[in-house]
Amino acid sequence: MNISDAPSKNASFDMNDGEIDLRTLLRTLWRGKLWIIFISFIGLLFGIYYAFFTAVPKYTASSVVMLESRQEQVVDLDSVVSGLAGDQATINTEVEVIRARGLTEKLVNRLDLTSDPEFNTQLRPEPKYSLGKLIGFVREQIEGPRPPRPSRSERATLDATINNVLGAITVSNIRQSYVFRLTVVTENAEKSAQIANQLAELYILDQLEVKFQATEQATNWLTDRVAELQIALEQSENAAKEFNADTDLVSLEALGALNRQMKDLRERQGNSERAAETATARLIDLRAVQTAGDPVQMAKVAQDDPLTRVLRQLEDGNANARTTFDTRFNQIIERAIMNRDRALTQSDALKKTIAELEVRIGSQSNDLLELQQLRREAEANRLLYEYFLGRLKETSVQQGIQQADSRLLSAAVVPIGASAPRKSVVMAFSLILGFLIGAGGVLFKEMSQTGIRTAEELEKLTGHTVMGQIPMIPARRRKNVLKYLSEKPNSAASEAIRNLRTSALLSNVDAPPKIIMSTSSLPGEGKTTQSLALTQNFAGLGKKVLLIEGDIRRRVFSQYFDIKDKRGLLSVLSGDVELSEVAVYKDELQADVLIGENSSTNAADVFSSNKFSEFLEKACESYDVVIIDTPPVLVVPDARVIGQSVDAILYTVKWDSTSRTQVREGLRMFETVNLKVTGLVLGQIDAKGMKRYGYGGEYGAYGAYGAKYYHN
Numbered sequence: 001m002n003i004s005d006a007p008s009k010n011a012s013f014d015m016n017d018g019e020i021d022l023r024t025l026l027r028t029l030w031r032g033k034l035w036i037i038f039i040s041f042i043g044l045l046f047g048i049y050y051a052f053f054t055a056v057p058k059y060t061a062s063s064v065v066m067l068e069s070r071q072e073q074v075v076d077l078d079s080v081v082s083g084l085a086g087d088q089a090t091i092n093t094e095v096e097v098i099r100a101r102g103l104t105e106k107l108v109n110r111l112d113l114t115s116d117p118e119f120n121t122q123l124r125p126e127p128k129y130s131l132g133k134l135i136g137f138v139r140e141q142i143e144g145p146r147p148p149r150p151s152r153s154e155r156a157t158l159d160a161t162i163n164n165v166l167g168a169i170t171v172s173n174i175r176q177s178y179v180f181r182l183t184v185v186t187e188n189a190e191k192s193a194q195i196a197n198q199l200a201e202l203y204i205l206d207q208l209e210v211k212f213q214a215t216e217q218a219t220n221w222l223t224d225r226v227a228e229l230q231i232a233l234e235q236s237e238n239a240a241k242e243f244n245a246d247t248d249l250v251s252l253e254a255l256g257a258l259n260r261q262m263k264d265l266r267e268r269q270g271n272s273e274r275a276a277e278t279a280t281a282r283l284i285d286l287r288a289v290q291t292a293g294d295p296v297q298m299a300k301v302a303q304d305d306p307l308t309r310v311l312r313q314l315e316d317g318n319a320n321a322r323t324t325f326d327t328r329f330n331q332i333i334e335r336a337i338m339n340r341d342r343a344l345t346q347s348d349a350l351k352k353t354i355a356e357l358e359v360r361i362g363s364q365s366n367d368l369l370e371l372q373q374l375r376r377e378a379e380a381n382r383l384l385y386e387y388f389l390g391r392l393k394e395t396s397v398q399q400g401i402q403q404a405d406s407r408l409l410s411a412a413v414v415p416i417g418a419s420a421p422r423k424s425v426v427m428a429f430s431l432i433l434g435f436l437i438g439a440g441g442v443l444f445k446e447m448s449q450t451g452i453r454t455a456e457e458l459e460k461l462t463g464h465t466v467m468g469q470i471p472m473i474p475a476r477r478r479k480n481v482l483k484y485l486s487e488k489p490n491s492a493a494s495e496a497i498r499n500l501r502t503s504a505l506l507s508n509v510d511a512p513p514k515i516i517m518s519t520s521s522l523p524g525e526g527k528t529t530q531s532l533a534l535t536q537n538f539a540g541l542g543k544k545v546l547l548i549e550g551d552i553r554r555r556v557f558s559q560y561f562d563i564k565d566k567r568g569l570l571s572v573l574s575g576d577v578e579l580s581e582v583a584v585y586k587d588e589l590q591a592d593v594l595i596g597e598n599s600s601t602n603a604a605d606v607f608s609s610n611k612f613s614e615f616l617e618k619a620c621e622s623y624d625v626v627i628i629d630t631p632p633v634l635v636v637p638d639a640r641v642i643g644q645s646v647d648a649i650l651y652t653v654k655w656d657s658t659s660r661t662q663v664r665e666g667l668r669m670f671e672t673v674n675l676k677v678t679g680l681v682l683g684q685i686d687a688k689g690m691k692r693y694g695y696g697g698e699y700g701a702y703g704a705y706g707a708k709y710y711h712n
Contacts, residue, residue, distance in 0.1 A: 025443075032442030036435060043434020044427060051426040057418035060185045061192035063200040064410035067094060067178035068403075091173050094406075098171045098182065098203050104162050106202050111195065114157060118187050119164040122157065169199065179409065189415045196412035207404040215395055222392040229388055233381040240374035255368060258361050265357060269350035276343035283336040290333065295325055302332045451656035452663065453690070455682055458653060461660055462667055467507070467650065467679030468500030470530060472686050478559045481529050482588045485536055492687075497533045500681060501541075504534075504648055507678050513647030514620050517550070519630045519639040521666040525654035526683040528556055531629040534650075535591050543624035545591035546583065550630040550642055552596030552603050557629075561586055561593060568595035573611045579619060592623070603631075607641040616645050633666045640673045648678040655685040 029036065067090075097103070108114060117123035170183040182203075184196040289298045299311045307328045313321035452458045455466035473493045475481045485494050505512050516534070520527040528551075535547040548569060549557045558564055563584055571577045572594070583592040599606060606612065619626050628646065630639040643649050649670070653663055670677055 028446050029439055029442060032438070032445075035442055036438035039438030039441065040431055040434035043430045043432075043437065046434075047427040047430025050430070051421050051423040055421040055426070056187055058185050058187060058420035059189040059192045059415045059417075060183060060419035061189070061196045061412040061415055062181050062183045063196040063408065063412040065098075065180045065182060065200050065203060065406050066409040067091065067180070067406050091178065095171050095173055095180065097206075098180065098199070099166065099169065101162055101166070103199070103202055103206055104165055104169070105158070106206075107195065107199055108158065108161055108165055110202070111198060113165060114161045116191075118191075119161045119168075120157060121160065121164070165195075168195075180406075182412075184412070185419065193412040193414045200408050200411075204404045204406055204408065207406060211404075219392065219395045222388055222395055226385065226388045226392050229381060229385040233378065233385050236374065236378035236381050240371065240378050243371055243374055255361065255364050258357065258364065262354065262357050262361060265350055265354045269347060269354060272343055272347035272350055276340060276347050279336060279340035279343050283333065283340055286329075286333050286336055290329060295322075298325075298329055302329060304328065304332055307332065449656070450659035450661070452653055452658065452660065452682065453656050458663070458680055458682055462663060462680065464651075464667070464677055465679050466682055467503035468496060468681040468683075469685060470496040470500065470526070470533075470681060470683045472655075472684045473529065473533075478529070478556075482532055482536060482560070485533055486588060493533075494537075497530075497537045500530075500650075501534060501537045503679060504650065507648060511647075513678070514624065515616055515626045515628065515646040516648045516650060517628045517630055517639070517642055517646040518650045518652065519643075520632050520652040520654070521634050521658050521662040522632045523554070523635065525632070525652050525658060527632075527650075527652040528560075528629050530650070530652055530681060530683060531627050532560060532589065535625075535627050536589050538625045538627070539590035544622070545589075545625045545627065546594060546619055546623040547589065547591055548594045548619075548626065548628045549596040550607075550628040550638065552599060552606070553631060553636065553638070555596050555598075557593065557595050563593065563595050566595060568597045570597040570599050570606065573606065573609070573615055575611075579615070579622065604637045604641050607638055607645075612642075613645050633669050634662060640669060640675065643670065643675045644673070649675065650679060650681055651677045652681045652683045655682055656689060657684070 108119075113119045115123070168185050170185075172181050172183070173179070174181060182196050182199050184192045184199070186192045186195065285301050286298075289301045292298075295311055295314055299307050307325065310321055310325045310328055314325055452461065455469055458464075458466050471492050473481050473484055475484045484491070485497070488494060504516060507513065518527045518531040518534070531547060535545050538545045549555065550569075552569065561584070566584065567577060567582045571582055572579050579594070583594050585592050616626065628642060630642050633639040633651075651666065651670075667677060
């Protein structure tokens with residue numbers, strides 16, 4: 001199985017489709033119950049100390065103000081400032097008015113709260129010890145003495161006091177009502193009630209002052225305006241009178257008569273023009289036929305009876321008739337000329353008369369328009385004057401009858417007991433907070449741990465079988481490990497080694513491994529102790545066993561055996577000595593030990609040589625089992641080189657110490673050289689720790705049930 005595909009879940013918080021196992025979570029909290037109880041108790045002590053010894057008692061007082069949505073009117077006059085509406089916007093506005101800095105400033109000045117240390121922090125005595133002083137002292141030591149702060153101005157002190165007073169005041173509107181609750185919280189019961197009542201009173205007085213000031217301003221403005229309008233009225237009336245006196249008396253009736261006369265003249269002038277045109281045309285026609293000289297046409301155009309009779313005589317052949325005819329026709333032409341001249345003269349006379357009448361009508365119209373404009377201006381000024389004079393009288397009356405838009409519904413009373421701190425709530429909250437902190441610490445510690453605690457977790461992480469679970473051997477010195485295993489053959493550690501030995505032998509039933517390599521991820525994980533114990537256990541079966549110190553870089557066998565200054569593995573590989581000459585038999589092991597030696601040649605090169613493979617083949621001819629203790633795989637490549645020549649690889653993981661990443665990386669290193677780890681060993685298991693984590697009665701030879709069988 002590929003290590004990258006193996007699950008890497010934390011056994012303490014097993015995730016299933018992205019969900020936390022609640023039972024596992026509760027078990028984790030239960031394992032840390034002592035720590036959680038301790039932190040909860042500490043939190044409770046802090047809560048008790050704060051509630052009974054540190055916290056300053058707070059007293060709450062409330063006054064109730066009602067917004068008058070309907071105002072009683074003493075007189076039926078339009079107010080300069082009308083009453084407030086009852087909509088939500090108005091209610092919210094009034095809440096902000098009560099909390100306005102201007103109103104709070106009046107409250108501070110009236111009650112002289114700048115002299116109260118609760119609101120003026122400059123009057124509070126400076127504590128001997130505080131975090132701020134400690135920080136300032138440290139800063140002075142680092143940066144040097146700082147210049148003194150400039151003293152605060154009176155305005156700045158007043159503003160700071162107002163801010164503190166605003167922080168002690170809460171204004172709320174009772175839902176679905178016109179009622180405001182003014183709540184004040186201070187360190188003194190009488191002070192809370194006094195501030196609440198004074199604030200309500202100032203709010204109502206402020207409404208009256210606003211209305212009074214608005215009415216007063218309106219009265220002053222109306223007085224000035226009425227005086228101005230009176231002057232304007234007098235001036236406009238005088239102007240109309242003077243104009244009427246300086247011009248001819250005109251009226252709409254006289255102007256109408258002139259217009260009718262103008263109409264008649266225009267009609268007559270039109271008739272005259274048409275008559276002149278007709279006379280002119282007749283004269284032209286007469287002269288035209290006269291020029292032609294045809295008597296018949298001349299008589300036809302002239303339309304004159306005497307001329308027609310003369311024409312008959314002319315037609316009858318009367319010789320004198322022609323002269324008479326011409327004379328009569330000339331008379332007709334002269335009469336036509338006279339008619340034309342008379343019509344033209346009459347038309348010119350009418351035009352002159354019309355022009356004179358137009359000038360007269362225009363002058364009369366302009367005078368009449370100007371007179372009417374002056375009279376309208378005077379009338380408009382009169383109406384404005386009368387209106388503003390009436391409003392001035394109404395506003396003057398309203399100055400004495402203004403009503404506030406709110407009234408005090410309930411005055412604040414002095415509270416009997418403190419409203420804060422609520423000792424039971426503080427203690428309960430402190431206890432809960434302590435519980436949460438303790439639980440959070442337990443969970444954080446559990447989630448932050450990267451070690452492996454159970455074989456099941458190790459198998460899930462790697463996909464490899466756990467062949468052994470070895471508890472921590474109670475030996476302070478390494479030399480005492482073998483002594484303990486020898487003297488305590490029925491101990492849990494001895495049985496765990498036997499289980500590991502059995503698992504190793506049965507890992508391949510057809511060809512039981514003869515060369516077994518023990519390695520780990522990092523130093524100090526117990527692989528060497530495991531190699532010694534496994535060697536001792538194989539020897540107990542009557543097998544001939546050879547233990548080889550494969551870690552020739554570090555060489556720790558000298559901490560277990562007195563084998564200093566002896567020749568070992570490198571001497572055998574070089575051919576200087578035979579294995580039988582340098583293999584040292586140890587009674588406590590009942591097996592032979594081949595130590596490592598210092599070498600100038602790289603250790604990986606030594607184990608990569610054919611001589612090392614041939615050496616192992618010869619060793620298998622002389623021994624039933626060969627166990628090689630190798631260096632950590634993540635530190636040097638020696639283990640991967642040695643692993644090419646062995647039958648089984650045991651990979652040791654230190655309990656609750658080796659991280660998951662280190663285990664995965666170590667196994668991956670073997671996979672890169674096509675080596676398969678035979679099995680994993682979970683070593684140095686702390687039985688008490690397993691019990692503390694909740695696994696003591698469930699897994700392996702170190703479980704609680706093993707106490708009936710083992711003698712440790």
